[in-house]
Amino acid sequence: MKQKNLFYKFSAFFVFFASLFVYYLTLPPTVVFWDVGEFCAAAYLLQVPHPPGAPLFLLLGRLVGWLPIISDFAVKMHLISALSSAITVTLLFLVTVRVIIAFRGYPEKFIDQLTVYGASIIGALSLAYSTTFWFNATEAEVYGLSMLFVALIIWLIIKWYDHSHEAHNEKYIFIIAYLIGLSVGVHLLAVLTIFTVLLIIYFKNYEFNTPTFIKFSIISLIIFFVIYPGVVKYLPSLLDGEFGGTKSEILTYIPIILIIGSLYGVYYSIKNKMKMLNIALLSFLLIVLGYSTYTLVLIRANVPNMPMNENDPSNMARLVSYLGREQYGEAPVLQRRYSREPMHTPTWQNYSSDMDFMWRYQINHMYTRYLLWNYVGVEGDWQDAGVSWKDTLGIPFLLGLLGLYYHFRKDWKMALPFLVLFLIMGVILALYQNQQEPQPRERDYFYVGSFFVFSMWIAIGLIGIVDFLKKYLKSPNLQNTANIVVLSVFLFAVPINFLRINWHERDRSKNYVAWDYSYNILQTCEKDAIIFTNGDNDTFPLWYLQDVEGVRRDIRIVNLSLVNTSWYIKQLKNYEPHGAKKVPISFTDEQIDNLQPIQWNTRQMSIPVPKEVFQKFGIADTALINAGKITFTMKPTVSYGQYNLLRVQDIMVRDIIMTNKWERPIYFAVTVSPDSKIGLDEYMWMDGLAWRLKPVKTSPESGIHKDIMEANVLAENVIPSKEPQYGYLYRGLNDTTIYFDENITRLSVNYRSGFIRLAIYYQNVEKNPEKALQILHKMDEVIPINGVKFDWRLAADVMSFYSKLGDKSKQEEYAKYLEKECWKLINSNQAEISTYYNPYRILLEIYEAREDYKKAIDVLNRVLAFYPNDPSIRSRILELEAKSRNLPKDTISK
Numbered sequence: 001m002k003q004k005n006l007f008y009k010f011s012a013f014f015v016f017f018a019s020l021f022v023y024y025l026t027l028p029p030t031v032v033f034w035d036v037g038e039f040c041a042a043a044y045l046l047q048v049p050h051p052p053g054a055p056l057f058l059l060l061g062r063l064v065g066w067l068p069i070i071s072d073f074a075v076k077m078h079l080i081s082a083l084s085s086a087i088t089v090t091l092l093f094l095v096t097v098r099v100i101i102a103f104r105g106y107p108e109k110f111i112d113q114l115t116v117y118g119a120s121i122i123g124a125l126s127l128a129y130s131t132t133f134w135f136n137a138t139e140a141e142v143y144g145l146s147m148l149f150v151a152l153i154i155w156l157i158i159k160w161y162d163h164s165h166e167a168h169n170e171k172y173i174f175i176i177a178y179l180i181g182l183s184v185g186v187h188l189l190a191v192l193t194i195f196t197v198l199l200i201i202y203f204k205n206y207e208f209n210t211p212t213f214i215k216f217s218i219i220s221l222i223i224f225f226v227i228y229p230g231v232v233k234y235l236p237s238l239l240d241g242e243f244g245g246t247k248s249e250i251l252t253y254i255p256i257i258l259i260i261g262s263l264y265g266v267y268y269s270i271k272n273k274m275k276m277l278n279i280a281l282l283s284f285l286l287i288v289l290g291y292s293t294y295t296l297v298l299i300r301a302n303v304p305n306m307p308m309n310e311n312d313p314s315n316m317a318r319l320v321s322y323l324g325r326e327q328y329g330e331a332p333v334l335q336r337r338y339s340r341e342p343m344h345t346p347t348w349q350n351y352s353s354d355m356d357f358m359w360r361y362q363i364n365h366m367y368t369r370y371l372l373w374n375y376v377g378v379e380g381d382w383q384d385a386g387v388s389w390k391d392t393l394g395i396p397f398l399l400g401l402l403g404l405y406y407h408f409r410k411d412w413k414m415a416l417p418f419l420v421l422f423l424i425m426g427v428i429l430a431l432y433q434n435q436q437e438p439q440p441r442e443r444d445y446f447y448v449g450s451f452f453v454f455s456m457w458i459a460i461g462l463i464g465i466v467d468f469l470k471k472y473l474k475s476p477n478l479q480n481t482a483n484i485v486v487l488s489v490f491l492f493a494v495p496i497n498f499l500r501i502n503w504h505e506r507d508r509s510k511n512y513v514a515w516d517y518s519y520n521i522l523q524t525c526e527k528d529a530i531i532f533t534n535g536d537n538d539t540f541p542l543w544y545l546q547d548v549e550g551v552r553r554d555i556r557i558v559n560l561s562l563v564n565t566s567w568y569i570k571q572l573k574n575y576e577p578h579g580a581k582k583v584p585i586s587f588t589d590e591q592i593d594n595l596q597p598i599q600w601n602t603r604q605m606s607i608p609v610p611k612e613v614f615q616k617f618g619i620a621d622t623a624l625i626n627a628g629k630i631t632f633t634m635k636p637t638v639s640y641g642q643y644n645l646l647r648v649q650d651i652m653v654r655d656i657i658m659t660n661k662w663e664r665p666i667y668f669a670v671t672v673s674p675d676s677k678i679g680l681d682e683y684m685w686m687d688g689l690a691w692r693l694k695p696v697k698t699s700p701e702s703g704i705h706k707d708i709m710e711a712n713v714l715a716e717n718v719i720p721s722k723e724p725q726y727g728y729l730y731r732g733l734n735d736t737t738i739y740f741d742e743n744i745t746r747l748s749v750n751y752r753s754g755f756i757r758l759a760i761y762y763q764n765v766e767k768n769p770e771k772a773l774q775i776l777h778k779m780d781e782v783i784p785i786n787g788v789k790f791d792w793r794l795a796a797d798v799m800s801f802y803s804k805l806g807d808k809s810k811q812e813e814y815a816k817y818l819e820k821e822c823w824k825l826i827n828s829n830q831a832e833i834s835t836y837y838n839p840y841r842i843l844l845e846i847y848e849a850r851e852d853y854k855k856a857i858d859v860l861n862r863v864l865a866f867y868p869n870d871p872s873i874r875s876r877i878l879e880l881e882a883k884s885r886n887l888p889k890d891t892i893s894k
Helices: 006-025 036-045 055-065 073-104 110-128 131-137 142-163 170-183 188-205 210-239 249-271 275-300 316-323 345-350 354-375 395-433 444-472 476-506 513-524 540-547 566-574 589-593 611-616 622-627 648-660 706-713 742-764 769-782 792-805 808-827 839-850 853-866 871-884
Strands: 530-533 556-559 603-608 629-634 638-640 643-646 666-669 684-686 690-693
Touching (some): 036 055, 055 142, 055 275, 073 110, 073 142, 073 395, 073 444, 110 131, 110 444, 110 476, 131 142, 131 476, 142 170, 142 188, 142 444, 170 188, 210 275, 275 316, 444 476, 513 742, 540 556, 556 566, 611 622, 706 742, 808 839
Parallel strands (some): 530 556
Antiparallel strands (some): 603 629, 684 690
């Protein structure tokens, strides 16, 4: 059906620019946390990121990087997602209009056009401004571009639906096939559209009956399995001469025969006018052609000294492993609670069975909660936050449910393919992933495909309301007025309300935290240092700074998660990225290939320290020098049943330290957990955001390098440098208008801990309380308490510190903050009363300092409810009651 009126085109352009404008305004100004730094660095040098890679996304990023717009490469990459997402929203508008017309007819009158286009605008913008889609649209990740492929495929099959009676209509099918192949080079999400595409083709060409539908279902499954895992996994495996565990050189010829045979089949089908065979074979070839972007991975994996070459897919065998994500293992299809990881097994007791786990965690918590987040509201910004109805009253969600019902009522043959898309990209995808509890981060970004469909149903729900009113309002004027009122009300109730609710959290336009945090970690280290890092957020942004911005390329980063793998260890040992020195490792490549966890019992270990090393560190203790070594206790780090083990990473940390022989400085990022330091905690000296290994023990009060710490944390007007330079950047951390998520809040603890450690040093070692107070004031200037959220336990320590230093004003400032936070914990039943850091103790300290004895007594009465037989609590209450009456202590009743 042709849509040529100006109103229609204007509406489409409005949706596009309304989306893109918002995304552009809220775009981060540089790199952000999680996989973004990895993808940006990979695109900049066409490197190999984590499996299964995204070669088309990286190629596009490299091309955009050459454009003479905006200097920051990460922003250029963000713009790919923003532009892709804006086009996706526009395509949703176009698809929704066509779906509505399918059951309502073409809108000839202006009021009907206003209704159809207006409802479609509201539906499309509800997706644009939903919390998850908006987040994906403003960062350099694969989900924005992968959703563009999904939207293009759905739009193209709708176009085919309209033109299926015309000659050469199969061109739409061919484009879809090619897009499916191309999309694999970004993400596998678009492959899931196949069932919807085939359903639409089926309902267009056949009358529904049980035999044809069964036949169609079987054919659909065959087509899907030909693409995945057929083309995606088995074709590369066959090229490697392996299939199902069988290895044979003959197998390598099968893909070649398949492709040559398909080419001949295309010729044969054209010659003999066999249309269906032609479509099938040409579609297969186009999918393979699109998938060929993965040759980039094989080519770039063979570049010497590539800084990022994850899994080293430098030959067909390794490429097959890379594509199959073998590094991550395989999840079973049926068993729900399968992971034996120490972090996962303790949660099993929370569920009565696998079915209970599947329903409550994998479906409700890991999918339904995310759907409600986007169309009802989010309870908060913490991990595992629930749903809040207060801002939307659930109106968008109820409207979507109404749209689902109304779509099936009016046109079930078009509704069913979209329901299938909604389920496959939602709850079925959640079940397929078989995620274990807990997850390291929220996973809502996986399910934007199902949100795409739900937003379409919001538009159809609006049409349902309009049609209902039209049925009962006989006057055309009343009908027209009702249409305008309904559209106006829901325009404000849904997309504009989403814009209002989500703007603060989705606006990252002034957020430099990831860049600065990574820069500060790198500049903590001396030249040619080796630094051990913990995970994504203290590794990927550092890669970005080194590879893209050229900051501190002399440093070798050793990620403790990746160093459990042989390919990564060999790259550390053999590669010299950007000319940096190799990481000292004693194992041969053959030994590295055979490394695995070993049984281990707690034992005393030592590291030799030559005399000249002690001299280099300025250590004059003759006992230490004569000993010529440092000793430490190395404990098992994991347990499986009766076996205590050392991980490969623990073996490698010790080997790198031993092989280094104190020649290069070694650091551990402050984010590294104690169990990953192999028992060397006593020899770790804080330099800021990293601990430096030294051959002398620390003490709780003096374990810092005072001069380095001061140069880092107290620096003023720092100008970033690519070369070694002390001095930290804190851009935006004192801006209370910027939103900082839970991840940033958690990482900011490391900044504050550095200030506090330095202040404690001056208070307890240098006996200089004035300097300690100056440092705390600097901390509050850089990261104010009303800016980045302060961990309440650390805030309690700072409040006590201010009290000790005699700064009553600051003490009260912290007291007000803590009072609010502690009551939140108590009222939400999150208070742990048995620990030192419990909100009742802190509130009691606050109220006693204020001499607010009435409130202090109220707190103690609450504590008494937990310990009714504790005489010390009753005695304390009586003591405070006496104080409140200004009675002397000896008049308290016994």
